[in-house]
Amino acid sequence: MDDTLYHLLLEGRQVGPYDKRTIVGMRQKNTLADGSVLIGPDGRKLTVEELIRGPRDEFALTGTFSLIKARFDAKLASSDRHGPLPRYEGDLEVRVQEDILRVAGKDDRVKIALKDVVHARARDQFADLWLRTDDGKLQAASFEMASPQAASELVKWLSGATPPTTAVLAEKGAPMPYGIVIGVAGAVIAIVLVVIVLFGARVR
Structure with missing residues (x-):
């Protein structure tokens, strides 16, 4: 047991x-x-x-058998605009199946061939993926997982994906969660305001 x-x-x-x-x-x-x-x-x-x-397959829904290897709850923290993955909002279900990565939102779902998940890495509680687009480029996407362990497990199931190379990171940049982007922008604005206040005080 x-x-x-x-x-x-x-x-x-x-x-x-x-x-x-x-x-x-x-x-x-x-x-x-x-x-x-x-x-x-x-x-x-x-x-x-x-x-x-054990997890049920999708035969009743699709008429075809698809073995579910792993299932995760996640949110899309960030994503490039162009590629196979839509810019979902809210809670998502991520499934690793026999030969596809299935991502389902509230009203929609997308299936991405595992061979098109080119690079993957776990970064704290984020799973960063690089997906092959129709024109051969890469779509960078970051999933916020329930825990660092869940992020690592998802990446392990994507055994065909390799860690991102230095060239990939330099070209696409590491996916950054929207919350971090907003936080950095807020910090920059705060610094600018402080500088303006101090400059104004000196002028007086």
Whole structure:
């Protein structure tokens, strides 16, 4: 039996942790429902049914079998405008499947061939990806993951992607979260205002 520990999300609070054996027992006693939400050690959310029976494939939706290797909750922190990945807002579900990377928002989803995920790296709780575009260029995108562990795990599942080279980083620049960009801009404005105030005081 799996020794991994999971927290139960109950009315917005996390309780536990519990191992799989305990969760199975609680489900058999109807203490938990199939749809009860669990949080794994990497921050990934899954239902009790998914833990017990394994993740479901998309056959019922697409008519084709696609093995789900890993699933993550994430947000798109930043992204170049042009490329296979839309500039999603809000919560996303990121799946690594047999030969595709599937990113789903609230009302839309996109499937990117794993062979087109050229470079990947984990940076704190961010997973930075470089995706091949139709014209052969690269789209830089950064996903904010639930934890640094989740970011590292996503990158590990993208085994065909290599770390970004110095040339790639120099050409595209490291993806920077929007919040950091806003914070830096705010700091610059504050410094400029201080300089203006000090200069004005000297003139007087």
